[in-house]
Every structure is written in structure tokens, then in C-alpha cells.
Amino acid sequence: EAGVTQFPSHSVIEKGQTVTLRCDPISGHDNLYWYRRVMGKEIKFLLHFVKESKQDESGMPNNRFLAERTGGTYSTLKVQPAELEDSGVYFCASSYNPLAGGPNEQFFGPGTRLTVL
């Protein structure tokens, strides 16, 4: 079974440009999460989708970030316009939804390393 995939693996853009990151979750996983790790810091939660709906977007830094999950499948995270402080590694994770108990183990993608110059 394919794991969580992310595209691109690396992106280098200039300040003011737009970048779109893509995440393909594991098939059948309703939950999709975006996280970001700025160099040397902790991994921080950005937002959570349940199917196509945003369950929680409290971690989104500002309105330059826009996440979508069309049809409840893959998700995109667009940064427009990009700023220097947006540099970091963006992780996507997915989990399925058992109806009873237990943590929904999150499976992570390899991340997209974004560098804004």
C-alpha cells in the first residue's frame, strides 16, 4: 500500500512568489493534517481536514496560507505571497477514522522543504 506522498520534495522560490504544495494521503484516510517545522524548532500543527472540511485551522500562521482538499482526497497548501519566514519543512499526515476509541495513528509523508530567498 502506498504511503503518504508529498510533492515537490524541495522548492526554492523568491520572496513574493507563490508556491503550492501537494499531499496525497493514504487511500481511505479521512483525516489529513498539515504541519510545519522551521529549522531547529518543533513541528507545529497548521490545520486538520476531515474529508473535504476544515476541522481546525487554528495553526495557520496568516491569510497568506490557503489549504484545500478537493473531494476529500489530495490536499494542497498554497502560500501567496511567500515571505522569508515561511521557509521550513512542511509535513502532511493522514489517519483513518475508527469509530471507537484509540488514537488515530498518523502516517507522515516525507515532507516538502521550502526555501524562500
Next chain:
Amino acid sequence: AQTVTQSQPEMSVQEAETVTLSCTYDTSESNYYLFWYKQPPSRQMILVIRQEAYKQQNATENRFSVNFQKAAKSFSLKISDSQLGDTAMYFCAFMKHGLRAYNNNDMRFGAGTRLTVKP
């Protein structure tokens, strides 16, 4: 708000020896989960071990075990018989226990500990 602290940015250990990675957390929740994730160089982050807060018994997975001290809010990871393949970034993570079918199980992570296993 929950916070997770990993006070050791880098550690190293000789192959076949034992190493312990520290993690402390802060929460007012009584029921939650704790995790250790491992990210090898240029590879995906994978789950190493999980602990439910309501369980007193420490979780173990082969060479990996935890020392969970709920009162002290401490969750350390012990790696026994270290192998070269254990070289990775290790993240400690916290997740609240959710009561709804669709839980907001977002995780709170520490800054990570870079572990190097030396031959």
C-alpha cells in the same frame, strides 16, 4: 495549551549500547497519548512507540521502551542494543484523547533530538 520539551538537541551512542532520550510535557488534560516518532535522514517519519496515559505499564516495542512518569510529566525513550539504522531525528509528541468519532487529533511535538549511532 500543551507543550512538549526535548532538552537534548543532539546525542550519540556507540553501536550495541543503550541510550535514553528525554521528553517532558505540560498539560492539564488527564487522558492523552504520547508518541515517539523517528525520522531517518531523507526518509519519512515513522511511529516508534505509543503510550496511553491511562495505562501505568510502560510501552515496549522490541529494543524500544519508554519510562512514562505521569506525575512528573516525563516520557523518555530507551533504545537498547543500538544499531546503525537507529541513527535519526527523534520527535516526542503529545495528543489529547478525543471523545468524538472525528477527533481533532492534532499533535504537539518537541523540537527533536538528533541521535547518531557510531560504529
